[in-house]
Amino acid sequence: MSLRRFYLAPEMIGSLQPEITGSDAGHICRVLRLSPGDAVELFDGAGNGYRAKITSASPRRVAFSIEKKFALLAESPVHITLAQAILKDRKMDDLIRQLTELGLDRWMPFYAARSVPLQAKKESATRLARWEKIALEAVKQCRRGRVPRIAPARDFDDMLAASDEYDLKIIFWEEAAQAFGLNGTAPLKPKKIMLAIGPEGGFDAGEIQRAQACGFFTAGLGPRILRSETATLAACTLLQYRFGDMGPGS
Structure with a gap:
């Protein structure tokens, strides 16, 4: 089963506590009902993917710990x-x-x-x-x-x-x-x-x-x-x- 996938702003990648805020955080908590310890996939929009775990979650802010970085290979060569x-x-x-x-x-x-x-x-x-x-x-x-x-x-x-x-x-x-x-x-x-x-x-x-x-x-x-x-x-x-x-x- 594929992991839930979310966009993480590139400026968050190098931070000590990468997080998603706003309506996306509300969607993660209220609709998908994900919680601390759940594994997810993040992507930065620049060709990189990240395996991560949720460390804390509220409708306003969801924080992650990034465990692995990998290249996303679904881009056209042209x-x-x-x-x-x-x-x-x-x-x-x-x-x-x-x-x-x-x-x-x-x-x-x-x-x-x-x-x-x-x-x-x-x-x-x-x-x-x-x-x-x-x-x-x-x-x-x-x-x-x-x-x-x-x-x-x-x-x-x-x-x-x-x-x-x-x-x-x-x-x-x-x-x-x-x-x-x-x-x-x-x-x-x-x-x-x-x-x-x-x-x-x-x-x-x-x-x-x-x-x-x-x-x-x-x-x-x-x-x-x-x-x-x-x-x-x-x-x-x-x-x-x-x-x-x-x-x-x-």
């Missing part, structure tokens, strides 16, 4: 950054949960020319905090070792400017001449990949031209028109299958 055009309503919330399960390394939301909720820029700090919380909860559930990094929302050209560090850059576009496939000029085993997905209305031609000028390959996802959120999940799955840990060579 670092995928998704540049996702802002979508309306709570679609982004659902996406960050699912993308965390698929092994996404970094999420970079941006405002495209056809993004609808431009007025939501003033809410960006609140949304960022919510996305970080959703990603952390998803990591707990899927037993990953690292929490995806989430960048503040930016403009399209700022997103392009941030793409210089990547080995492979792909922008998915419904008008691309061919479905997903790369020619001989693309790296065979990229370590860092950026993919860009547009908003509900898609990218405009000017955005595609600017992305191509920055070294992005254009690719499609078949003959059917996909919702943006469907395209996002399909594209991430394809990249993990071809370059990551979901394919036959993983």
Whole structure:
């Protein structure tokens, strides 16, 4: 039987008395009914796991003694950054949960020319905090070792400017001449990949031209028109299958 698993903030790892406080402590005591002496698994969100025992427990504070440190091995060998055009309503919330399960390394939301909720820029700090919380909860559930990094929302050209560090850059576009496939000029085993997905209305031609000028390959996802959120999940799955840990060579 697997141990109950909890997130321990990295700054707590080296302390004499690592502890979890707040609502998570209440959940451990009141819902799970764990008590001193119970063994648990902790993780720090940076790829490390810890076997620990509870030394004291109250609804406000649960303290641990760490017995063993070990590496968590559920991370993809390829670092995928998704540049996702802002979508309306709570679609982004659902996406960050699912993308965390698929092994996404970094999420970079941006405002495209056809993004609808431009007025939501003033809410960006609140949304960022919510996305970080959703990603952390998803990591707990899927037993990953690292929490995806989430960048503040930016403009399209700022997103392009941030793409210089990547080995492979792909922008998915419904008008691309061919479905997903790369020619001989693309790296065979990229370590860092950026993919860009547009908003509900898609990218405009000017955005595609600017992305191509920055070294992005254009690719499609078949003959059917996909919702943006469907395209996002399909594209991430394809990249993990071809370059990551979901394919036959993983």
